[in-house]
Amino acid sequence: MSIENKNTIEKTNSISQVRYACSIASLYTASSIPGVIPITHCGPGCADKQFMGLAFYNGFQGGGYGGGAVSPSVNTTEKEVVFGGADRLRELIKASVKIMDADLFVVLTGCIPDLVGDDVPSVVSEFQEKGLPIVYAETGGFKGNNFTGHELVVKSIIDQYVGPYEGEREPHTVNIWSLLPYQNTFWRGDLSEVKRILEGIGLKVNILFGHHSKGVEEWKEIPKAGFNLVLSPWLGLKTAQYLEKKYNQPFLHIPTIPIGAQETSRFLREVTEYAGLDKEKAEAFIRAEEKEYYYYLEHFADFYSEYWWGLPAKFAVVGDSAYNLALTKFLVNQLGLIPARQIITENPPEEYKKAIADQYKHIAEDVSLDIDFIEDGYTVGKLLEETDFGHKPPIIFATTWDRDVAKKLNGHIVEIGFPASYEVVIARSYIGYKGALNLLEKIFTTVIGKSA
Known part of the structure; x- marks a missing residue:
């Protein structure tokens, strides 16, 4: 089966219903590391908007120890624009x-400070020279979105805090670079599951x-660590390549x-082979x-065999490439659903788009898909309305922005990405063995709940 998705909507230069945050939202990259507190050098409201967008109206995740209302901010005014904000x-x-209290x-x-030229490196270096654990990252909004900001913050911590290393390696230790904290609504539970299953096959x-x-x-x-594992279509690749250069890792x-x-x-067997782990131990864990x-x-x-008259046959996924690809493979190969539209919304760097699109050419032995890279919510809605979902109501894996379109299509919606304002997420996971069971419960509770 080959499904071709043709983008027939005229492209514009505007973006409505944005599905990511600006670069300074990477303050949540920092705050998602236990014991780390971000300090934002920006205008009033910037940090608060990131909180309301990413940490509140996206699963109501909360700011935690260093985010939310905790993060200190310069709250730049006209005075700092004219005279500079370094002293402030x-x-x-x-x-x-x-x-x-922070580590x-x-x-x-x-x-504002990036445009007016505040010498932030000089200010921060004054404290670094006194032994204070502090780093800086230049994350002005024009640098890109929070995916870009994430990798800038990661690199800053590695260069300014982790520093050089020439010691021994631990061959069975791995660093994980995967989902973007807070942007991915379920990152906490998902990363916990990744850690659990990798430890199960013998890795630290x-x-x-x-x-x-x-x-x-x-x-x-x-x-x-013996190696880095990039578990995503593209996010983390730049970091891993940098670590390969910096530490020969x-x-x-x-x-x-x-x-x-x-x-x-399949994932665990590939990692087992790459890391040279004990295959018998890994297989015992996989069997269990x-x-x-x-x-x-x-x-x-x-349930799945007897409730057939009320279940959807076709689906669409609208969201970040990581969950988009993962969900599409699961829904096709494990549930036998038919993919009708796949839209990737985080605007991956151009150099990664072909590789991402190629992944969809091999969803299954007889399933090859074309995808759309679209940031604008209006265009997303038009494409969904034009999609042939057949005579049954579709199931749409998307965001809060897409609820109205789902209603127009008489479809079911499962919110799987930013913003997810109709989900309260504490520690839920949708990946791995255990997460997939949670996902099945969510999908079909949504379906039968709508038909009740």
């Missing part, structure tokens, strides 16, 4: 260090972000984040996980 930043850092401070710049895992990270102590151990790139037993077992997974799936099959 210096004052803020001094106050923050005095009253806030590392990360200074992030917004558009530096997960780096979230509750299961050891914070800056773990970041200090990055150079000791190899990396493995697996574009598809695994959902369900089929993809997860599959046994539990298929136990639950066997009982789910009674």
